[in-house]
Amino acid sequence: MEYEAHYQQVPKPKYECLLFDLDDTLYPLSSGLSKECTQNIIEYMINKLGIEGGKVPEMCAQLYKDYGTTMAGLRAIGYDFDYDDYHSFVHGRLPYEVLKPDPVLRNLLHSIPVRKVIFSNGNEAHVAKVLGTLGLEDCFEGLISFETLNPTHNSNICLNEDDVSVFPKTPIVCKPFEDAFEQAFGIAKISPEKTLFFDDSIRNLQTGKHMGLHTVRVGSSRRGHGVDYALESIHNIKEALPELWEAVEKSEDVQYSGKTAIETPVRA
Numbered sequence: 001m002e003y004e005a006h007y008q009q010v011p012k013p014k015y016e017c018l019l020f021d022l023d024d025t026l027y028p029l030s031s032g033l034s035k036e037c038t039q040n041i042i043e044y045m046i047n048k049l050g051i052e053g054g055k056v057p058e059m060c061a062q063l064y065k066d067y068g069t070t071m072a073g074l075r076a077i078g079y080d081f082d083y084d085d086y087h088s089f090v091h092g093r094l095p096y097e098v099l100k101p102d103p104v105l106r107n108l109l110h111s112i113p114v115r116k117v118i119f120s121n122g123n124e125a126h127v128a129k130v131l132g133t134l135g136l137e138d139c140f141e142g143l144i145s146f147e148t149l150n151p152t153h154n155s156n157i158c159l160n161e162d163d164v165s166v167f168p169k170t171p172i173v174c175k176p177f178e179d180a181f182e183q184a185f186g187i188a189k190i191s192p193e194k195t196l197f198f199d200d201s202i203r204n205l206q207t208g209k210h211m212g213l214h215t216v217r218v219g220s221s222r223r224g225h226g227v228d229y230a231l232e233s234i235h236n237i238k239e240a241l242p243e244l245w246e247a248v249e250k251s252e253d254v255q256y257s258g259k260t261a262i263e264t265p266v267r268a
Contacts, residue, residue, distance in 0.1 A: 014243050015114050017190050021199035022120040025218045031098050040090045041070050068174045069121050076170035091126040101135035109139040112244050117142040117188045121174045144184045149173040176203040181211045
């Protein structure tokens with residue numbers, strides 16, 4: 001009697017990587033941590049850079065809008081400062097205790113059979129503190145942070161900030177700009193078309209979509225241009241994206257005779 005082997009292969013997952021922003025994505029905006037961060041930036045601009053207090057809030061918001069981070073904008077218009085000192089002042093004084101361990105999210109992340117990477121404009125110490133406080137420090141395979149994209153302090157690019165016809169370029173690499181995404185893809189060995197990108201910023205998501213990523217907006221149910229999925233909370237991930245678990249569920253349904261195949265007898 002001859003035998004014909006029918007192999008039932010475990011299906012490959014739709015995505016090979018999940019790329020996560022950190023702030024206001026893995027924890028809610030309602031925590032107030034981002035508000036505290038903005039206040040620290042304003043104080044840094046006044047106390048460390050000597051910028052007139054009355055101008056600072058509007059200037060801070062405009063630089064964030066134009067450059068992705070206020071820090072990147074400050075460097076673009078000519079302010080030079082020590083990056084570590086800036087991060088120590090802005091992030092080092094944050095009340096991280098407003099965040100609480102999140103075992104629900106931890107279990108969700110661990111149950112997804114796909115590699116996970118953090119992609120944040122924040123510095124390493126800030127990312128580590130947030131993940132540690134949330135209890136998510138072992139949920140991610142890799143981290144792309146400020147230091148990853150900015151390993152050296154580049155020479156200052158100083159152009160006249162009063163010349164509105166000139167839009168100075170910043171020496172800092174950060175989201176939402178394409179060079180940050182390009183570097184991230186190379187560093188983390190990411191294939192954009194096989195990657196799902198989670199972020200609260202519509203600008204970051206639109207760049208990510210343009211770069212080939214599948215995009216998920218966190219913190220809002222409104223998708224908007226460049227957004228494939230929208231979640232009110234990161235905790236809604238399983239309801240919105242059940243396909244992330246399909247590979248696991250299907251693999252449990254695959255039965256084997258022996259180690260590799262189900263053998264069906266073929267009559268001679």
